Amino acid sequence: MLHALISDIHGNIDALETVLADIAKRGVASMVCLGDFVGYGAAPNECIVRVRGLIEGAVAGNHDMAACGRIKLGYFNDDAAKAARWTIETLTSEHHEYLRALPMSLAWRGVRIVHSSPVEPEAWHYVLSPGDAAFEMESVEERVCFIGHSHYPGTFVLDGEFVTYTRDSKVPMVEGRRYLVNVASVGQPRDGDPRAGYLLYDDERLTLEHVRLEYDVAAAMKRIRDAGLPPFLANRLQWGE
Numbered sequence: 001m002l003h004a005l006i007s008d009i010h011g012n013i014d015a016l017e018t019v020l021a022d023i024a025k026r027g028v029a030s031m032v033c034l035g036d037f038v039g040y041g042a043a044p045n046e047c048i049v050r051v052r053g054l055i056e057g058a059v060a061g062n063h064d065m066a067a068c069g070r071i072k073l074g075y076f077n078d079d080a081a082k083a084a085r086w087t088i089e090t091l092t093s094e095h096h097e098y099l100r101a102l103p104m105s106l107a108w109r110g111v112r113i114v115h116s117s118p119v120e121p122e123a124w125h126y127v128l129s130p131g132d133a134a135f136e137m138e139s140v141e142e143r144v145c146f147i148g149h150s151h152y153p154g155t156f157v158l159d160g161e162f163v164t165y166t167r168d169s170k171v172p173m174v175e176g177r178r179y180l181v182n183v184a185s186v187g188q189p190r191d192g193d194p195r196a197g198y199l200l201y202d203d204e205r206l207t208l209e210h211v212r213l214e215y216d217v218a219a220a221m222k223r224i225r226d227a228g229l230p231p232f233l234a235n236r237l238q239w240g241e
Contacts (some may be wrong), residue, residue, distance in 0.1 A: 001028075001202070001203055002027065002030075003029055003030050003202075004198060004199070005032055005113070005183050005201060006031065006032075007035065007186065008035070009041075009125055009185075010037075010040040010041045010132075011037065011038050011041025011042060011043050011047055011187065012041040012043065012047070013041070013043035013050065013195035013203070015187045016059055016187065017050070018216075019186050019197075020050065022198075022211065028200070030109070031055050032056055032058060032106075033051055033058040033059075034113055034115050035060050035062075036115065036149075038063055038087050038091070039061075039063025039083055039137070040229075041188070042050075042223035042226070043223060044067070044091055045090065045092055046097055052098065053150060053193065055173075057122075058102055060104055060114055060211060061116075061149070062116070063087075064102060067084060067140060068091075068099045070097045082230055086228075100142055101237075103123050104122055105118060110144075111144040112140050112142040113147075115148050115149050116149040116205075117136050117147065117149075118137075118147070119135065119139045122178075128150060133158070134189075140178075144178070144179045146181050146183055148183050150190070150224060151185035151189055151191065152182060153210045155171045155180075155182070155210075156180040157171075157179055158178040158206075163219060169209060169211075171209075172206065172207070173207060183197070183199045183210065184196075185197060191240060192241065194239065195213055197212045197213075198211050217237050221234040222234075
């Protein structure tokens with residue numbers, strides 16, 4: 001069956017709607033979210049409303065935890081902290097409670113999902129190298145683990161004692177190998193590609209596909225500016241940084 005994984009929406013409803021429209025065409029059996037529904041973007045409530053009824057499950061991201069008071073804002077840079085304070089004030093009480101109740105890690109359909117890293121999900125580590133991935137995969141019982149957080153899509157593959165990494169958009173999965181997959185950001189890509197992203201996982205054909213989509217970046221930038229959020233948070237969307 002085909003499944004969709006979305007991550008790092010960051011309050012960007014324009015990117016989210018484009019991603020959801022594409023997912024709807026694919027005939028997926030289920031969808032999950034790897035966290036960071038909110039933060040940076042200007043439509044946090046709208047994004048939660050839009051996604052909440054469509055997903056089978058979700059895990060907490062660091063910006064979700066900041067928005068409901070579970071981590072301190074000293075962790076963030078100035079722009080991120082300003083956006084977090086704005087988000088705290090903007091979120092409805094219902095959405096505060098929804099984010100507060102999200103788990104840090106979740107077993108789902110035979111795989112593991114976590115926002116940052118499976119070893120210490122509450123520490124918000126980035127997994128950026130084969131060495132990082134090898135260490136993280138030691139703690140995962142499941143053969144496949146999906147993560148977000150870095151906004152930099154790619155696939156780490158453990159074959160015996162060796163880990164390789166690929167940025168290929170389509171990855172065939174091989175029996176006997178283990179996978180740590182970083183899912184693209186829906187709402188704030190940082191890999192130099194401003195297109196929105198998500199992942200398709202086929203658990204029967206054993207394939208992964210990193211999907212990228214053009215969306216109305218100008219509209220998302222305008223929302224951020226109109227909300228009075230830091231200008232850099234708008235500008236970075238056009239650069240994919």
